[in-house]
Amino acid sequence: MKDMLRAAFVIARRDFTAVILTRTFLFFLLGPLFPIMIGMAFGGLGEKISQDSLRPAAGLSMPPAETARMLEAREGIARRIGADHISALKAASWPADPRRLLADSDAGYVAVVSGTVDRPVLTGPPADIARLEGDIRLIASAAKTRAILIEVHVERHPVMQSASGQAQARLTTGRGAQILIFLLTMLLAGMVLSNMVEEKNNKVIEILAAAVPIDAVFLGKLMAMLSMSFIGILFWGGCAMAAMGALVGPGFTLPAPAVGWPVFILLAVLYFAMAYCLLGSLFLSIGAQAATVREVQTLNMPVTMAQMAVFFFATYAVDHMGSAPEIAAVLFPLSSPFAMIARAAQDGAIWPHVLALLWQAMWVGLIIRMGVWLFRRHVLNSGARRSLFRRRATPPV
Amino acid sequence: MIGEISTPRPAYAVEAQGLVKAFGDFHAVNGIDIAVPAGSIYGVLGPNGAGKTTLLRTLLGIIDPDEGWRTLLGDPQPLRQSHHVGYLPEERGLYPSMKAFDAIAFMGALRGLPLRIGRERARAMLEAHGMGASADKPIRQLSKGMAQTVQLFGTIVHQPRLIVLDEPFSGLDAINQGKLEALIREQARSGVTVLFSTHVIAHAERLCERIAIVAGGRINFEGSVATARGRLRPQVMLRTRASDGPWRHALPAETLAQDGAWHFALPDGGIEPLLRALLDGEAGIESLSIERPGLHDAFVAIAGEAVARQMEEDRAREDAA
Numbered sequence: 177m178k179d180m181l182r183a184a185f186v187i188a189r190r191d192f193t194a195v196i197l198t199r200t201f202l203f204f205l206l207g208p209l210f211p212i213m214i215g216m217a218f219g220g221l222g223e224k225i226s227q228d229s230l231r232p233a234a235g236l237s238m239p240p241a242e243t244a245r246m247l248e249a250r251e252g253i254a255r256r257i258g259a260d261h262i263s264a265l266k267a268a269s270w271p272a273d274p275r276r277l278l279a280d281s282d283a284g285y286v287a288v289v290s291g292t293v294d295r296p297v298l299t300g301p302p303a304d305i306a307r308l309e310g311d312i313r314l315i316a317s318a319a320k321t322r323a324i325l326i327e328v329h330v331e332r333h334p335v336m337q338s339a340s341g342q343a344q345a346r347l348t349t350g351r352g353a354q355i356l357i358f359l360l361t362m363l364l365a366g367m368v369l370s371n372m373v374e375e376k377n378n379k380v381i382e383i384l385a386a387a388v389p390i391d392a393v394f395l396g397k398l399m400a401m402l403s404m405s406f407i408g409i410l411f412w413g414g415c416a417m418a419a420m421g422a423l424v425g426p427g428f429t430l431p432a433p434a435v436g437w438p439v440f441i442l443l444a445v446l447y448f449a450m451a452y453c454l455l456g457s458l459f460l461s462i463g464a465q466a467a468t469v470r471e472v473q474t475l476n477m478p479v480t481m482a483q484m485a486v487f488f489f490a491t492y493a494v495d496h497m498g499s500a501p502e503i504a505a506v507l508f509p510l511s512s513p514f515a516m517i518a519r520a521a522q523d524g525a526i527w528p529h530v531l532a533l534l535w536q537a538m539w540v541g542l543i544i545r546m547g548v549w550l551f552r553r554h555v556l557n558s559g560a561r562r563s564l565f566r567r568r569a570t571p572p573v
Numbered sequence: 574m575i576g577e578i579s580t581p582r583p584a585y586a587v588e589a590q591g592l593v594k595a596f597g598d599f600h601a602v603n604g605i606d607i608a609v610p611a612g613s614i615y616g617v618l619g620p621n622g623a624g625k626t627t628l629l630r631t632l633l634g635i636i637d638p639d640e641g642w643r644t645l646l647g648d649p650q651p652l653r654q655s656h657h658v659g660y661l662p663e664e665r666g667l668y669p670s671m672k673a674f675d676a677i678a679f680m681g682a683l684r685g686l687p688l689r690i691g692r693e694r695a696r697a698m699l700e701a702h703g704m705g706a707s708a709d710k711p712i713r714q715l716s717k718g719m720a721q722t723v724q725l726f727g728t729i730v731h732q733p734r735l736i737v738l739d740e741p742f743s744g745l746d747a748i749n750q751g752k753l754e755a756l757i758r759e760q761a762r763s764g765v766t767v768l769f770s771t772h773v774i775a776h777a778e779r780l781c782e783r784i785a786i787v788a789g790g791r792i793n794f795e796g797s798v799a800t801a802r803g804r805l806r807p808q809v810m811l812r813t814r815a816s817d818g819p820w821r822h823a824l825p826a827e828t829l830a831q832d833g834a835w836h837f838a839l840p841d842g843g844i845e846p847l848l849r850a851l852l853d854g855e856a857g858i859e860s861l862s863i864e865r866p867g868l869h870d871a872f873v874a875i876a877g878e879a880v881a882r883q884m885e886e887d888r889a890r891e892d893a894a
Contacts, residue, residue, distance in 0.1 A: 179685075186682045194670060379666030383727075385635045386660040387683040389652055557596055558636035 180395070183388035187396025188403070191371075195404050205411050208363065216419075234300075234308055235268030235277050235285035242293050242319075243267050249319035263311040265289070274299035293319045343522070345431030350494055350521030353433075353440070354514045357448045358487045362480070364405040365455040369463035369479065370472040371397045376555070377468075385556060390548045394464075398456050398544075402449060409448075433521040443520045443529055447513035450536040454510055455483065457540050461547025465554060490514030497522055506532065509539035583647035586611045586735045586766035587632055591641035594631050601627035602638070603790035609768050609783070614761045616777035617770040618872065619787035620883040625770035626663055628787065629739050632768075633660055646735060656685035659733035663740045663770075665724050669713035673723045674699060676712055680727030691730055698726045702752075718749055725753070729760065736760060738769035742776055754780060772887045778868040786875050794875045798868055805866035805874055806838040812859040813851070820854030823847050839863060 195201055236243045250265050266285070268277050274288035278300065287300025287308050296316045298305050375381040375393075384393050433440040459479060466472045486508075493505035493515050505515035506528075516532045552558040587609040594602040601624045609615040617625050630636050632643050634651030645651035645658065667676050677698065678691030686694075699708045704719060712720055721744060729736060738757075742750050757767050757780055771777055777784050778798060786794040786801070794801055812834045813820075823846065828837040840847065844863065851858055866874075873881040 182685070183683065186679070186688075190668070190671075190679055194668065374668075375666075378669065379662070379664040380668060381666070382635070382662040382664060383660070383666050383680060384683065386630075386633050386658075386662070387655050387680075552636075556636055 180389055180392045183392035184396035184399060187384070187388070187393055188399035191397055191400030192403050195400070196407070201404075205408060208408075208412055209415060232284060232286045233264035233266040234298075234312070235274075235283060235288040236265050237268040237270045237272050237274060237277060237288050237290045238292060238296075239270060243270070245293055245319040246289070246315055250315045253315065253318060262315070263308050265315070342431070346434055346521045347494070347518075349431050349433045349440075350518035351491070353444055353517045353521060354487075354490060354494060357444065357451055357517060358483075358490075358514060360405070360409060360448060361451045361455055362483055362487075364401070364408065365452050365459060365483075366476065366480065368398070368401050368456040368459040369466075369475060370469060371401065371460055372464040372551075373466060373469055373472055376464075381555075390551055390556075391544060394457065394460055394544045394547055394551075397460060398453055401456060402452055405452060434524040435520045435526065436524075439526070440520055444517055446529075446533055447517045450533065450540070451513035453540040454513070454536060454543065457543040457547060458510070461543060461550060464547060464551045486510045487514060490518070494518035507535075509536060509543075512536050582611055582734075583644070584611060585609055585644075585647075586613075587615075587643070587645055587768060589632060589641060589643035592628070592631055592638045592643060593640035594627050594636065594638050600790050602631060604641070605787075605790070605792050607632075607785055607792065607795065609766060611766050612761070612764050613782045614757060614767045614780050615769075616781035616784040617768070617787055618772070618774065618777050618784050619770075619876070620772050620880055621887045623772075623787045623880075624790040625772075625787055626739055627790075629737055629768070629770055633658070633737060654735075655683075656731065657734040658684070659728040659731065659736045661725055661728045661736075661738045661741055663743065665721055665744075667712045667720060667724055667727075670711050672709050672711055673704070673715060673719075674708040676723055677727040677730050680724075681730035684731045684733070686731040694730050695726065698730065699723075702726075718745060721745065722749070725756070729756075733765065735766045735768065738767070740771060741769055742771060742773060750776075772884045774869045774872055774884065784868075786872060788876045788880045794871075801871040801875065802866050802868060805870055808864050808866060809835075809837050809839050809844065810860070810862045810864070811835040811837075811851075812861075814857030814859055815855065818854045818856055820850045820856045823850030823854075834860075 236246055238246065247265055247267065250262060253262050268283065268285065268288060274290050274297075277283060277285055277288045285300075287298055287304045289296050289298055289312055291297035293316055296312055298309060298312055300308070372381070372393075375384060381393075384390075435443065462475060462479065463472055466475060489501075489508070490505045490511040491514075493499070493502040493511070496502050497519065502515060502519075505511040506519070512532055513536060516529060520529060585608045587607065589608075590606045592602050592605040592607075593600065603624070605624075605628060607628075617628065619625050627636070631638050632645060632651065634645065642649060643651070646654040648654045651658075668679075671679065674692055674695040677695035678686075678688055681691035681694070682688050696705070696708050699705050702722065704722065707715055707719060712723065715723065725741070728738070736757075741753055741757075745753060754776070757769070761767055767780075769780075781798055783797050784794070784801060785792045794804075811824075824835060825837045825840055828835050830836075844861075848861075869881070872884075
């Protein structure tokens, strides 16, 4: 075992330095930041759109006095409940055919309110009518009474949390961690698929197979890729922290998970490592069977689909703690890390995580063993044709 | 310490009995028994496709045999002795982006040599063979011959007790073949067992103490080169001034007359009775030579003309490439 770990470390060190000390690794680090930056830019634009006059509004095609009453009532409601929670209104020409107004793309009305305050008429696509009807009814009612409901003062008695709110917040934290681990695993574990192709193409595999057990080759490659992934995560995590520090105010706090933040972060790291090793060992086993890069590329899509299926299974289970699907997701090795991190957010018990980590580690070992067996049999053309239970011939003592 | 002897040395560095390895219906190795004495240079001789590579891979534990058993340095699990073994496969394999000295150190590290020592030895080996300037160059920038030399150094950097070389002379020019022969002899002098496969009889004849002639997945002959050659009687070539006379009766029955000379195998009774008859019969001896048969002749006799011809063709093809 000691020899195998030593050999795995030699291979891991070679693979790690071969990847890290290249220019392409810089692109690997910077790559995921580009879509985030583009996303943030578009997010900022979207916020701007929602705040200014570009936001879609319903047109008011009513007599001027009625229009003024409607706009005044809308403003009054918006002040109380927030502008984002009540539909925007914009004065339109009057008199005019609502259908013609809707056809005018420059005006940008999603629907047109015509008629009077007493009998408003809402014209527009069915979906927009359904969405706006309640708001228009409220605004028209307020305009009709010429007053908004009398404001009652609410006395504030703040507490740290409510049971229901806390459960909801922890669920959100669990989901967030699940998504993060899944995205990172999907982003990083896929690279393992093509890992053995290099050795097979440049014939180094013969050198490796003669010197160390194939198990050590598989393990070393996983160790290298996992280490490389952690470097990426540290870099991206650092960038994310810096961005959050710049964009989010000091009062911002995330809902605390049931096991507490330090343990949760430690478990998140361990479950990511396990998710990576489980999927990575599977991908390594599959990829090792491929003879060319083309074959690996062909395998990529079904493998990604399978990953998605596992993730959706774990996501479904997170809402149903203790249910049969959740327990199944915890036990099924490939979904287990995702299900368990969600559990850590919602349940404070630590011992299930110790068991789960051991269970997952055992499966990593089993998958590697299976991959090695397939590799020796189909790629190295090894493996004796004897029965599994027949003893290997040994030299006479 | 790598190369240090921690266990008693077995009499045979490699030993196998009844080895069988089949790929589908094709038996690449079909019941081979082999025993390579520790400290010897041992050649596995045979044409391409004879099963030499499969035999070596099976002996090294890269693949498991379907039947039979083998031991490497006395161990039935060859990979357990990996630290004491060096292997140069037929298909050379190096990481193209690795620097030459690092590639050698990496191969040593795979077999338990600390990386720092491996790097020091690698630089010293490259320097000693006039390749010091290439030590920091990536493999992809080296010539094919230099890359092969790097791989050979990687095979021996950890100072193994057993070196296995699969077709080591393949792809090398005459100068480098000579250097490799010298290196093999140097290793053997220091007590290392060298087992190599080749389809070039001359290499085996020059280097080996013992050989195994392999054809069709079987060993047709196993023993010393002298024994192989001893299987054939020495050949006599006689030229006489007289073409006929009573002395003709003294020539063996299977004597051939060719190019104005008599050719025959040395009779069991030796050359003296014949000499006496030639002198008494006034044959007029112009020349008389007794030649021991070469390994090539022995190989033809053992493996057959067709196999020998295939080996010649393999070699010609390789030279042309």
